[in-house]
Amino acid sequence: MKNPLSPFGTFVVSVTFFLVASHFLLKYADGARFWLQQELAPVTAESHTILQEMLGTHYIVTSASKLHFSSSPYYFTPFDAVYTWRKMTETTSYQACAPRSSSCVPLVVFDPFTNGAAGFEFSAEMMKQGYPNGNVYYCIGGELAIGAEAIKKVEFSNRQVTMFTFLTPRGDYMVLGLPEKQLEKWRGRCS
Helix, strand or coil, X not given: CCCCCCHHHHHHHHHHHHHHHHHHHHXXXXXXXXXXXXXXCCCCHHHHHHHXXXXXXXXXXXXXXCCECCCCCECCCHHHHHXXXXXXXXXXXXXXXXXXXXXXXXXXXXXXXXXXXXXXXHHHHHHHCCCCCCEEEEEECCEEEEEECCCEEEEECCEEEEEEEEECCCEEEEEECCCHHHHHHCECCCC
16 A cells, blocks of 8 residues: 655654654653653752652652643653753752642742751751741651741632742742641641
């Protein structure tokens, strides 16, 4: 049977099929995407523990706001994802979303300390001295954190969501969109 397409047409159809297939594979094959992400993205062990506790096992990590949004966050192609994860080695801040979240909510943003753990140690010392300054201890996935006692409500993606900020010895986290009940269950020191 003769191929009805010209060589160029066959090439275009093949490339289109490959890109569409890889897009859906990357969007819905959480395990494979997560494994590749863990190999390439510079996520610290502490961040991995916290992100997994807050967002679930196969969270999606990116720098700044690189993710594309529709019903859930995703990368267009494996090349887009790999390029982003490799470029993340040049920056230290990143954000993560739950894999099938609506417009990347819940969202966790991590910004590491440049001066070591001085900010965390200062907050811990103030709490020991009896000056909590509105902060309490949290234990998130076994990691000790100091965060605001009051959980704020903010406007994000055209809806009201919770906003929670906390410090660990390694950095500063901001969490948008987790239910207050879930945030409350982490309140207290790690045993």
